[in-house]
Amino acid sequence: MTAALIVVDVQVGFDDSAWGPRDNPDAEANIARLIASWRRTDRPLILVRHDSVTPGSPLLGGTPGNELRDFVDGPRDLFVTKSVNSAFYGDPDLHQWLQGRDIGELVVCGVTTNHCVETTARMAANLGYKVWFVLDATHTFDRLGPDGRIVPAAELARATAASLHGEFAMVTSTSALLEVFTP
Numbered sequence: 001m002t003a004a005l006i007v008v009d010v011q012v013g014f015d016d017s018a019w020g021p022r023d024n025p026d027a028e029a030n031i032a033r034l035i036a037s038w039r040r041t042d043r044p045l046i047l048v049r050h051d052s053v054t055p056g057s058p059l060l061g062g063t064p065g066n067e068l069r070d071f072v073d074g075p076r077d078l079f080v081t082k083s084v085n086s087a088f089y090g091d092p093d094l095h096q097w098l099q100g101r102d103i104g105e106l107v108v109c110g111v112t113t114n115h116c117v118e119t120t121a122r123m124a125a126n127l128g129y130k131v132w133f134v135l136d137a138t139h140t141f142d143r144l145g146p147d148g149r150i151v152p153a154a155e156l157a158r159a160t161a162a163s164l165h166g167e168f169a170m171v172t173s174t175s176a177l178l179e180v181f182t183p
Contacts (some may be wrong), residue, residue: 003132003181004044004103005034006094006124008087008110008117010072011049013058013065019141023113023153027139030174031109032071034137037178039075044103046078046094048087050116085119088127095127105130107177108169109137114156121169131169134177135161 010031038045049068051061058065061083067073078097082090098106106129108121117138124131140153140160165171 002043002101002103003105003107004046004077004098005038005107005109006046006048006087006120007031007035007072008048008108008120009050009059009112010047010069010110011059011065012067012069013060013063014111015069018058021142021153022139023141023157024136024139027111027137028069028071030134030137033174033178034107034109034134035072035074037181041181041183043181044078044101045076046080046087046097047072047076048080048082048090048110048116048120051081051083053083085116086123087116087120088123098129104128105132107132107134107181109134111139113138113140113153114143114160115140118160118164121164125168132177133161133164133169133171134174135171136173 050059052059060066080087080090080094088094106124108117110117121131121133140156142153143151145151161171
């Protein structure tokens with residue numbers, strides 16, 4: 001079981017109410033369960049942080065909002081920083097690191113479901129990785145659609161799951177995944 005866990009953008013700045021209403025209040029607890037399992041079994045753990053370059057962003061590099069949440073920060077095998085929506089366009093080079101360790105299976109979780117987590121999962125699949133997308137270990141926020149209407153966070157997460165499942169990833173829950181990955 002050498003699957004790597006990729007934890008995307010679980011940062012203090014996403015606690016900011018400026019993002020609006022969110023879904024899945026259990027996301028953090030589920031992310032913590034995954035991290036604990038990976039650390040306990042000494043499997044590859046990759047933490048990703050979004051270093052925004054947009055002035056005023058809650059995730060702006062060097063600000064308190066840019067920091068990883070306390071329950072995420074800690075021992076890891078790789079720490080990737082990025083300023084775009086995919087962990088595969090970060091520093092250091094995630095794909096190169098994974099290939100150098102012959103890792104072909106990834107478990108992806110984090111924030112936000114339909115942006116950086118989804119984009120990382122899609123790119124991973126396109127690069128040939130087997131991807132598990134742990135939906136209940138992600139969360140997102142309501143978004144304004146191009147028609148001027150709000151799309152609720154839960155609908156965005158559901159659309160992400162439908163778009164990814166079977167083509168880019170196996171969409172699953174934390175409990176189901178841990179049944180598969182518990183030695």
